Amino acid sequence: xxxxTLTDLALAHDVRIAVMRLARRMRAERSESPLTLTQLAALAxxxxxxxxxPGELAGHxxxxxxxxxxxxxxxxxxxxxxRTPHPSDGRQALVAISSAGAELLREDRRxxxxxxxxxxxxxxxxxxxxxxxxxxxxxxxxSE
Amino acid sequence: xxxxTLTDLALAHDVRIAVMRLARRMRAERSESPLTLTQLAALAxxxxxxxxxPGELAGHxxxxxxxxxxxxxxxxxxxxxxRTPHPSDGRQALVAISSAGAELLREDRRxxxxxxxxxxxxxxxxxxxxxxxxxxxxxxxxSE
DNA sequence: TATTGTTATACTCTATAACTATA
DNA sequence: TATAGTTATAGAGTATAACAATA
Numbered sequence: 001x002x003x004x005t006l007t008d009l010a011l012a013h014d015v016r017i018a019v020m021r022l023a024r025r026m027r028a029e030r031s032e033s034p035l036t037l038t039q040l041a042a043l044a045x046x047x048x049x050x051x052x053x054p055g056e057l058a059g060h061x062x063x064x065x066x067x068x069x070x071x072x073x074x075x076x077x078x079x080x081x082x083r084t085p086h087p088s089d090g091r092q093a094l095v096a097i098s099s100a101g102a103e104l105l106r107e108d109r110r111x112x113x114x115x116x117x118x119x120x121x122x123x124x125x126x127x128x129x130x131x132x133x134x135x136x137x138x139x140x141x142x143s144e
Numbered sequence: 145x146x147x148x149t150l151t152d153l154a155l156a157h158d159v160r161i162a163v164m165r166l167a168r169r170m171r172a173e174r175s176e177s178p179l180t181l182t183q184l185a186a187l188a189x190x191x192x193x194x195x196x197x198p199g200e201l202a203g204h205x206x207x208x209x210x211x212x213x214x215x216x217x218x219x220x221x222x223x224x225x226x227r228t229p230h231p232s233d234g235r236q237a238l239v240a241i242s243s244a245g246a247e248l249l250r251e252d253r254r255x256x257x258x259x260x261x262x263x264x265x266x267x268x269x270x271x272x273x274x275x276x277x278x279x280x281x282x283x284x285x286x287s288e
Numbered sequence: 289t290a291t292t293g294t295t296a297t298a299c300t301c302t303a304t305a306a307c308t309a310t311a
Numbered sequence: 312t313a314t315a316g317t318t319a320t321a322g323a324g325t326a327t328a329a330c331a332a333t334a
Contacts, residue, residue, distance in 0.1 A: 008261045008264045008265055008272075009257060009261050011261075011264055011272060011275065011276055011279075012257040012260040012261040012264055013253075013257055014276070014279045015166075015260060015264075015275065015279070016170060016253075016256060016257055016260055017283070018279055018282035018283050018286065019163055019166045019167050019170065019282070020167055020170065021283070021286040022159075022163045022167075022282060022285060022286040023163050023164055023166075023167030024286075025286050026160060026163065026164065036300080036301085038300085038301065038302090053315080053316090054315075054316065054317095055314095055315060055316075063301090063302070063303090064302070064303055064304080065315075065316060065317080066302085066303075066304085066316085066317070066318080066319095067301070067302055067303075068316090069316065069317055069318085070300095070301080070302090071301090086315095089310075089311075089314095089315080090309075090310050090311080090315095091309065091310045091311070091314070091315045091316065092310095092314095092315060092316080093315090093316080109157075109160075112160060113153060113156040113157055113160055114156075116156040116159060116160055116285075117152045117153050117155075117156040119285050120152045120155055120156055120159075120285070121152055123281065123284070123285070127281050128152075128155060130274075130277070130278055130281070131155065131159065131278060131281060132155055132158070133274070134274055134275060134278050135155075135158045135159065135162055137267065137271050137274070137275060138162035138163070138166060139161070139162050139165070140267070141166060141260075141263050141264070141267070142162065142165040142166040142168075142169050143165075180323075180324085182323085182324065182325090197292080197293090198292080198293065198294095199291095199292065199293075207324090207325070207326090208325070208326055208327080209292080209293060209294080210293085210294070210295080210296095210325080210326075210327085211324070211325055211326075212293090213293070213294060213295085214323090214324075214325090215324085233291095233292080233333075233334075234292095234332075234333050234334080235291070235292040235293065235332065235333045235334070236291095236292060236293080236333095237292095237293080289334100290333100290334080291332100291333080291334075292331100292332085292333080292334095293330100293331085293332085293333100294329105294330080294331075294332100295328105295329080295330070295331095296327105296328085296329075296330090297326100297327090297328085297329100298325100298326085298327090298328105299324100299325080299326080300323100300324085300325080300326100301322105301323085301324085301325100302321100302322085302323080302324100303320100303321080303322080303323100304319105304320090304321085304322105305318105305319085305320085305321105306317105306318085306319075306320100307316100307317080307318070307319090308315100308316085308317075308318090309314100309315085309316085309317100310313100310314080310315080310316100311312100311313080311314075311315100
């Protein structure tokens, strides 16, 4: 059905533009953070997926093992995550987020959401309701 | 009004998660592109804002003049943009996108939108309509 | 003298290749 | 011998400082 396909492509274009622009704007709101984006991403992944080995972290972040070695070392130096020996395999290690690391992530997210909340305050309650209603759909689109 | 503020913060959280995740997923769809993200961004800016000086490009991309010098040189080397002398100021230059550059951007966008269009094909017509209706609002939220 | 852009230099992030320790 | 991780090294991308050309 060509008509449907065309409509989807046009909508896809609009969604892409709007989402990318919003994401860029929100990402810019991180400028005062003491960590680089690389460090923030790794820290957030460790928080989300619990204690994991360097290899697992590399897999999640889609970076090479040497890269992950470096970012782990820097975050460990800042006491934002901890390294402990693997209980059953001497070759591996387990990295976990520290309370300071979790606090830093909370603060970082709070700062980014503050800007968005200010923007949301400028639209009408009806518009907010429509936005809220569409959230599950957006989440579903992103889930692989 | 504290109630309203709390509601906005919760909504802001949901929007941030959904938008960031979608953006990340769409960005990943660029993996086969021959250009780096830096080059793609500069090329897209030159296309969008017409011929501009290196200084103007640096301002738009929010990078330093030396960085812009490098990316311009690389893109000029690939014949994706052109450099011409400024008509009235010998210190400046004007960079503009070439037809090959515009074609590359078209192809890059087509590839990214193809994934999103496939995703959109999996939701119901009613949901698509709701999504379409919310697009102007998303665009408005992102505009400064 | 001020402005625009480039060159010189350094630091971060990333990768591949070589190496060490453990399984 | 295979696997997990680190170290060695190299290549982008970015910045600040110093410089050259033009206004």
